[in-house]
Amino acid sequence: MLQVGIVGLGFMGMIHYLTYKRLPGVRVAAICEVNERRLAGDWTDIKGNFGPPGEQMDLSDVATFTSLEEMLASTELDFVDVTLPPAMHADATIKALAAGRHVFCEKPMALTLAECERMSAAAAAADRRLYIGHVLPYFPEYAWALEAARSGRYGKLLGGAFRRVISDPAWLTNYWQADNVGGPLFDLHIHDAHFIRLLFGMPRAVVSRGRVKNGLPEFWHSLMAYDGGELLVEATSGTIAQQGRSFNHGFEIHFEQATLLFEFAVIGDEGRYLCPPTVLAADGTATVVDTGDGDPLNAFAAELASVVDCISANRASDVLDAALAEDAIRLCQMQHKSVIAALGRT
Numbered sequence: 001m002l003q004v005g006i007v008g009l010g011f012m013g014m015i016h017y018l019t020y021k022r023l024p025g026v027r028v029a030a031i032c033e034v035n036e037r038r039l040a041g042d043w044t045d046i047k048g049n050f051g052p053p054g055e056q057m058d059l060s061d062v063a064t065f066t067s068l069e070e071m072l073a074s075t076e077l078d079f080v081d082v083t084l085p086p087a088m089h090a091d092a093t094i095k096a097l098a099a100g101r102h103v104f105c106e107k108p109m110a111l112t113l114a115e116c117e118r119m120s121a122a123a124a125a126a127d128r129r130l131y132i133g134h135v136l137p138y139f140p141e142y143a144w145a146l147e148a149a150r151s152g153r154y155g156k157l158l159g160g161a162f163r164r165v166i167s168d169p170a171w172l173t174n175y176w177q178a179d180n181v182g183g184p185l186f187d188l189h190i191h192d193a194h195f196i197r198l199l200f201g202m203p204r205a206v207v208s209r210g211r212v213k214n215g216l217p218e219f220w221h222s223l224m225a226y227d228g229g230e231l232l233v234e235a236t237s238g239t240i241a242q243q244g245r246s247f248n249h250g251f252e253i254h255f256e257q258a259t260l261l262f263e264f265a266v267i268g269d270e271g272r273y274l275c276p277p278t279v280l281a282a283d284g285t286a287t288v289v290d291t292g293d294g295d296p297l298n299a300f301a302a303e304l305a306s307v308v309d310c311i312s313a314n315r316a317s318d319v320l321d322a323a324l325a326e327d328a329i330r331l332c333q334m335q336h337k338s339v340i341a342a343l344g345r346t
């Protein structure tokens, strides 16, 4: 039975805690959180955009700490799960690795490439595993697309278009701070940046145009060109002020012999497919594919089960790999630079 310690018990810390409770082979042995009410089990003020509301929890079987150093010194954890705000990922991860623990850290890996490099170097120096929590490939529609690409069933990949747009999360006070959350590029589009990197590799050049808020891209379009000139990838992402469609994501992925389509949105209070997962074939047919239950909690369960499997077998993950997550940051930075340069700013 692996013992995990969670650091940062906010929305994502709660989702991870509830998910570990569902999984065999792992136990939450410790939690580190600076908010004493949450540490005492009062999670009633935790809210997110999916999953159950926070409740009063019984944490009597969990060791609780307000300091990560203390948690690392007083427990025999196999791994630490970092669910702190992005600006705190690097320091917490490096401390846990240096203390001999494997680390699973939420996305985005960090807010700068220098921090990403320090995190990977710390993992190598400590000979410990570092996994980054990119959950999107565990969502059924994205898992379907990834499997299709890896199988080669439809021939070579030729490119695609990816969309991820939300209403401005006005209730998140740190959202528009470059040195805290990093805005929609690092919080939201990072999911697609990672998925694009996973499917297509790194582009040679990126052109992005968009609107800026607080010096951060707010809403933008990107075109990514690859060596060889065959692949072409588009991405649209960001926030809009209108609250009537709180969430929208989807893709169109081009293969030599088929095109995969999918789009989902929450409009009003209702989550629904605008286009169900569909294969367009060269013979003119359009086949809707049942990819299964899209409950985000199941995607987190699949992701964390994979982390537990990888740590148990002491092996790398071809999805949660830190080098891929670092490239996703790099791809976000390329888009940031392009948006800002086009506006004549630095």
Ligand SMILES: NC(=O)c1ccc[n+]([C@@H]2O[C@H](COP(=O)([O-])OP(=O)(O)OC[C@H]3O[C@@H](n4cnc5c(N)ncnc54)[C@H](O)[C@@H]3O)[C@@H](O)[C@H]2O)c1
Residues within 6 Å of the ligand: 007, 008, 009, 010, 011, 012, 013, 032, 033, 034, 035, 038, 066, 068, 083, 084, 085, 086, 088, 106, 107, 108, 133, 135, 187
């Ligand atoms: N994969 C996804 O879909 C997804 C969704 C939401 C959030 N996230 C990621 O999860 C991470 C956390 O986001 P969140 O929404 O849960 O944030 P949050 O603000 O709700 O939670 C962060 C928690 O960390 C605690 N904290 C702050 N400083 C601390 C310290 N020094 N020691 C211990 N605890 C400390 C805060 O009190 C808070 O409870 C972010 O990286 C975010 O991008 C991922």
